[in-house]
Amino acid sequence: xxxxxxxxxxxxxxxxxxxxxxxxxxxxxxxxxxxxxxxxxxxxxxxxxxxxxxxxxxxxxxxx
Numbered sequence: 577x578x579x580x581x582x583x584x585x586x587x588x589x590x591x592x593x594x595x596x597x598x599x600x601x602x603x604x605x606x607x608x609x610x611x612x613x614x615x616x617x618x619x620x621x622x623x624x625x626x627x628x629x630x631x632x633x634x635x636x637x638x639x640x
Contacts, residue, residue: 587621587633
């Protein structure tokens with residue numbers, strides 16, 4: 577049985593706050609009992625190396 581989950585970004589803005597960006601997806605809870613983590617592109621995440629916004633960051637499973 578596949579359940580919907582929400583993936584929240586761990587990226588931060590220039591001010592150091594969370595971006596609030598999220599994605600939704602599904603997962604099979606029988607085969608994946610642990611929390612799901614995946615890298616995705618966050619257009620609001622600040623990259624201090626380049627001084628621009630937009631970078632790939634880790635998205636973690638949260639409650640929907």
